[in-house]
Amino acid sequence: MSTQLKKAPRQRAYVPITLIALLVAIGLLALVEKGPAASGIPVGASPLNPMTLGTSQLVDLAARNYSTAIIYSLKELEKVSGELCVFVTISPEIPFRGDEAEIIISLLKRRCSKLKVLVADESPYSNPLLQVLNSSIRVNGNRVLEVSTAAPVIAVNESAYNYSLPSPYPLAEIMIRSSHAIVLDKASTVSGGLPIGYAYPRSESAILCLANPSGEIYECGTAFVVASKEVASGVDVFAIGDGSVLLNQVLSSNKSEYMAFARELLSYLCEGNPRCTVVFDAMHYTSLSPAILLSNPAYSLQELVRDPTTFIYVVLSLLAVLLHPSVWLPPLVQLLSSLLTTILTGFASAILIFFFTLVIHKILMRNARTFHDLRLSEQAEEEVGVFAEIKKSVISGKVRLSKQDFAILCQTLDALLVLYSGSGLWSERSLDTLAELLGDRRRAYKKLQWVLKLHRKAIGKSRLPLLVFWGRAVKKLVSLIDEVGERVSERMGVNLI
Amino acid sequence: MINPTHRFSAYMAVTALVIAVAVFIEPGALPIAATLLALEIAMYFHLWLSIGAVNRLEVEASIDALTDREPVVVRIRLVNRGLYPVLLAEYSLGYEPILRLEKGCKAGILTVPSRGVAELVFVFGARVGMHRIDGLTLVVRDFLGLFKSQPLVVWKGSSFRVIPSTEATVLKRLYLYTRSSGLVRSRRPGEGIEFYDVRDYRPGDELRRVVWRIYATRQKLAVWEAERESYQAIVYVINSSRDMWTGVPKATPVEHSARVIASIARYAASRGYLQTAAVVNEYGTVVFGGPVYGRQGLSRVLEALANVSLCTLCTEEDQVNWSAALISILPVLPRERAFIFIFTKTTPNTERLLDLVIKLSSLGHRVYVVAPITVTYDVSHGLPQKFIDVYRARQLEVAAEELRGIELLRKAGVRVIAVSPQLVAQRIVQALELTSA
Numbered sequence: 001m002s003t004q005l006k007k008a009p010r011q012r013a014y015v016p017i018t019l020i021a022l023l024v025a026i027g028l029l030a031l032v033e034k035g036p037a038a039s040g041i042p043v044g045a046s047p048l049n050p051m052t053l054g055t056s057q058l059v060d061l062a063a064r065n066y067s068t069a070i071i072y073s074l075k076e077l078e079k080v081s082g083e084l085c086v087f088v089t090i091s092p093e094i095p096f097r098g099d100e101a102e103i104i105i106s107l108l109k110r111r112c113s114k115l116k117v118l119v120a121d122e123s124p125y126s127n128p129l130l131q132v133l134n135s136s137i138r139v140n141g142n143r144v145l146e147v148s149t150a151a152p153v154i155a156v157n158e159s160a161y162n163y164s165l166p167s168p169y170p171l172a173e174i175m176i177r178s179s180h181a182i183v184l185d186k187a188s189t190v191s192g193g194l195p196i197g198y199a200y201p202r203s204e205s206a207i208l209c210l211a212n213p214s215g216e217i218y219e220c221g222t223a224f225v226v227a228s229k230e231v232a233s234g235v236d237v238f239a240i241g242d243g244s245v246l247l248n249q250v251l252s253s254n255k256s257e258y259m260a261f262a263r264e265l266l267s268y269l270c271e272g273n274p275r276c277t278v279v280f281d282a283m284h285y286t287s288l289s290p291a292i293l294l295s296n297p298a299y300s301l302q303e304l305v306r307d308p309t310t311f312i313y314v315v316l317s318l319l320a321v322l323l324h325p326s327v328w329l330p331p332l333v334q335l336l337s338s339l340l341t342t343i344l345t346g347f348a349s350a351i352l353i354f355f356f357t358l359v360i361h362k363i364l365m366r367n368a369r370t371f372h373d374l375r376l377s378e379q380a381e382e383e384v385g386v387f388a389e390i391k392k393s394v395i396s397g398k399v400r401l402s403k404q405d406f407a408i409l410c411q412t413l414d415a416l417l418v419l420y421s422g423s424g425l426w427s428e429r430s431l432d433t434l435a436e437l438l439g440d441r442r443r444a445y446k447k448l449q450w451v452l453k454l455h456r457k458a459i460g461k462s463r464l465p466l467l468v469f470w471g472r473a474v475k476k477l478v479s480l481i482d483e484v485g486e487r488v489s490e491r492m493g494v495n496l497i
Numbered sequence: 498m499i500n501p502t503h504r505f506s507a508y509m510a511v512t513a514l515v516i517a518v519a520v521f522i523e524p525g526a527l528p529i530a531a532t533l534l535a536l537e538i539a540m541y542f543h544l545w546l547s548i549g550a551v552n553r554l555e556v557e558a559s560i561d562a563l564t565d566r567e568p569v570v571v572r573i574r575l576v577n578r579g580l581y582p583v584l585l586a587e588y589s590l591g592y593e594p595i596l597r598l599e600k601g602c603k604a605g606i607l608t609v610p611s612r613g614v615a616e617l618v619f620v621f622g623a624r625v626g627m628h629r630i631d632g633l634t635l636v637v638r639d640f641l642g643l644f645k646s647q648p649l650v651v652w653k654g655s656s657f658r659v660i661p662s663t664e665a666t667v668l669k670r671l672y673l674y675t676r677s678s679g680l681v682r683s684r685r686p687g688e689g690i691e692f693y694d695v696r697d698y699r700p701g702d703e704l705r706r707v708v709w710r711i712y713a714t715r716q717k718l719a720v721w722e723a724e725r726e727s728y729q730a731i732v733y734v735i736n737s738s739r740d741m742w743t744g745v746p747k748a749t750p751v752e753h754s755a756r757v758i759a760s761i762a763r764y765a766a767s768r769g770y771l772q773t774a775a776v777v778n779e780y781g782t783v784v785f786g787g788p789v790y791g792r793q794g795l796s797r798v799l800e801a802l803a804n805v806s807l808c809t810l811c812t813e814e815d816q817v818n819w820s821a822a823l824i825s826i827l828p829v830l831p832r833e834r835a836f837i838f839i840f841t842k843t844t845p846n847t848e849r850l851l852d853l854v855i856k857l858s859s860l861g862h863r864v865y866v867v868a869p870i871t872v873t874y875d876v877s878h879g880l881p882q883k884f885i886d887v888y889r890a891r892q893l894e895v896a897a898e899e900l901r902g903i904e905l906l907r908k909a910g911v912r913v914i915a916v917s918p919q920l921v922a923q924r925i926v927q928a929l930e931l932t933s934a
Contacts, residue, residue, distance in 0.1 A: 335518075335523075335526065335529070338523065339518055339522070339523075342522050349521060349522065352517075352521060353514070353517045353518060353521055353522070356513075356516075356517040356520065356521065357510070357513045357514045357516075357517045358513075360512075360513035360516050360517060361509055361510050361513035364509045364512065364513060365506060365509055368501045368505065368506070368509075369500075369501070370500075370501045370502055370503045370505055370506045371500045371501070371502055371503070371645070372502070372503060373502040373503065373504060373638075373642055373645060375587060375604070376587050376588070376589035376604060376634060376636055376648065377589065378589060378603055378604045379589070379590060379591050379592055379594070379603050379604075379631075380594060381594055381595075381596070381597055381598070382594040382595070383595075383743070383744075384594070384595055384739055384742050384743065384807065385739055385740045385741075385742050385743025385744070385749075385871070386740050386743055386813075386871070386895055387743045387744065387871070387875045387892065387895070388743065389813070390888065390891045390892070390895070391888065394884045394887050394888045394891065395884060399887050399891070400887075401886075401887055401890055405890050405891075405894070408894045408897060409890060409893055409894065409897070411897050411901070412893045412894065412896060412897030412900070415896075415897050415900035415901055415904060416900065418900075418904060419900060419903070419904065474886075474890050475886045475890070478886060478889050478890050478893060481893055482889075
């Protein structure tokens with residue numbers, strides 16, 4: 001004979017796994033569609049770059065007093081508005097196109113009551129923007145070098161020059177509200193407009209020379225214009241032939257004159273108006289995609305990993321891009337698709353791959369014994385004692401009221417009556433006691449007769465009544481016992497049941 | 498120490514497939530295969546470092562427990578002095594099943610930063626007696642769930658004791674009841690506060706007792722004399738077996754009995770009674786020395802009550818051994834008559850209990866059995882309506898059994914106090930004061 005054990009009830013999840021999987025799939029597709037927040041790691045003088053060559057600190061500085069907006073695309077310009085807008089572009093790495101510059105200026109003019117433009121650039125990339133504004137200012141794209149007159153200089157190749165001689169770091173004095181003396185870094189001269197900044201040598205034994213992009217010196221002098229301003233087409237234009245004076249590396253340096261310069265420049269452009277919006281251009285910078293970085297690790301090591309902070313920044317930015325589904329999901333789907341095509345078209349190769357997959361899997365798993373990843377068991381809080389056991393059995397549904405229960409409950413009633421009067425249910429005085437407790441002799445008589453009759457049936461001493469619903473009978477007896485118990489409590493001051 | 502999960506097997510199957518594809522179809526898949534393998538190794542290495550960090554964790558645990566009025570606060574500080582953080586650890590706290598966690602999560606995920614601290618705070622509802630927090634277990638996983646550590650017990654747990662609070666209202670009611678009913682009167686002169694008589698002055702009497710009004714009228718020194726307050730030795734025996742923990746937490750028979758004893762003990766200490774207590778359960782009997790006076794007696798009783806505990810390993814078949822209890826209690830009983838109050842259920846084992854009471858009574862002690870009717874402590878909360886009637890019927894069957902036990906004891910001449918919970922203290926004091934010397 002075998003005993004079949006009942007299976008434990010299966011726990012059912014409120015949210016089916018299929019639905020969760022579907023939602024995850026929808027989420028992944030949506031993320032692929034939206035694309036990553038940034039296609040790669042922002043590099044150069046981008047306002048998104050928090051590293052030494054970025055300009056994120058200038059954005060933070062502006063954000064302290066004014067509204068700021070970083071423009072990744074022309075669409076973003078639609079969101080810009082304000083009493084006074086200042087468009088800032090610092091050392092762009094992608095040249096402005098004429099049509100693009102026109103859109104930028106026309107959009108900003110439309111959305112802002114007043115517009116100002118700051119160009120801090122050592123290359124001619126931002127000249128189309130100045131052209132669109134009908135400004136006479138141009139960034140010449142040359143290099144201002146400080147050359148010692150102690151040694152003759154014939155030609156200088158920028159890629160091979162000796163840093164001590166000639167030096168690309170001339171001193172400059174730029175007038176905003178007050179005059180600021182700062183050191184430039186590979187600056188260019190500026191032509192046109194009203195000159196407000198001049199570069200000059202730091203010692204009397206040196207002169208300044210201009211070199212073209214190929215490194216040839218073509219002009220020397222004691223001072224060159226490196227900053228100009230002008231009002232063109234109703235737009236205030238402010239141009240500096242060097243973007244490095246606003247980079248993070250100089251703003252975070254110990255030299256406070258750069259910070260003072262940047263603060264006064266922003267204040268001058270915004271006219272101290274808190275409703276001014278400073279719009280930073282982030283469209284004209286390249287971003288380093290993980291694919292380029294991984295395909296050319298030497299480049300990444302040389303250009304990006306300069307210090308531990310930069311390394312962490314690069315790794316985190318890389319991870320953020322790599323983990324985005326738009327990076328890995330399309331190639332994965334493509335790979336799976338091509339794999340499926342190969343398998344479906346070539347049965348032999350499919351068999352081969354399947355076989356080798358099994359072999360490789362076997363090799364990889366040769367010493368591994370895997371386990372279910374079950375969560376740690378939680379401490380159960382339980383009731384203990386006789387009633388806890390009764391509750392468990394009642395809730396399990398195994399317990400049914402029967403004639404045995406009726407017989408036992410008759411004994412309960414008997415014990416109650418004994419405690420109250422000394423005489424029990426089957427004594428001669430039981431009717432008197434019950435009548436006293438219930439306050440109605442006739443009702444007490446009927447109840448007593450009913451209890452005694454069913455008790456006789458329950459213990460098998462009588463066959464009548466023929467049909468008894470023991471469940472109902474027990475419930476009726478329970479309510480009688482409760483009533484009697486309550487009366488006993490009232491009269492004796494004793495809570496018995 | 499590190500176990501791979503079934504997920505790891507699936508992951509390796511994908512890796513094997515990519516390797517096979519790279520070898521036979523598309524060599525471009527080789528970097529992906531290498532990345533997958535590197536990721537697996539990285540996860541293993543990370544888990545290895547994490548387990549090392551967990552093993553080096555310094556655990557500072559504290560349990561604040563006093564009386565059953567204030568909650569029990571368990572604080573576990575996990576201090577990571579190393580450089581590697583514990584990033585993804587699952588924790589689970591073990592404790593006695595009768596304790597109830599009121600604040601905090603008994604299981605969850607935690608992170609301990611490098612050179613940092615994670616603090617877990619658990620607040621339990623205080624229950625009278627000695628309880629145990631079993632310890633804190635951690636399991637560390639990697640981010641992809643490829644590996645998991647074996648359960649690591651970072652804290653082995655500790656026991657704490659909660660003493661029952663005395664109820665101020667019960668105490669006030671006791672004082673009022675005894676004073677107004679004259680229960681404390683011994684009809685003999687001595688130490689006390691109640692007036693007894695005025696007698697002639699005798700050398701050595703305190704001057705502050707002189708009745709100056711009599712001296713003024715009769716030119717005779719007379720002193721005021723107090724009535725000696727009566728006192729006796731009292732021994733409380735409390736049964737803390739499994740069935741005495743039945744019912745709503747904090748209002749079970751054993752906890753209610755403990756509070757009643759604490760209230761009576763405080764009252765009796767103020768009256769100068771000698772007191773002690775003993776705890777019995779399925780494990781055995783613990784007696785806390787012979788009866789002593791006043792505050793010392795009170796602290797002895799409270800110490801005993803703070804040691805009531807649930808026998809977690811016992812089953813329904815295990816019962817209190819009253820014969821062994823008698824052997825343990827006898828040595829501490831005084832020669833003079835003592836009051837012995839036994840707080841216990843009358844069933845099962847009624848005959849053994851009766852035997853104990855008879856033997857103690859035969860030694861001249863006055864023994865009372867204070868029997869909590871367990872049904873009155875139980876509520877059918879949480880039960881679906883359709884089961885209420887069945888449950889009530891079963892409750893009454895248990896009540897019938899207990900009532901039969903009480904009846905059996907009473908028939909044998911044992912004094913049984915089986916009254917409503919709120920009247921228990923009053924009845925005991927009444928029994929004490931009416932019959933004391």
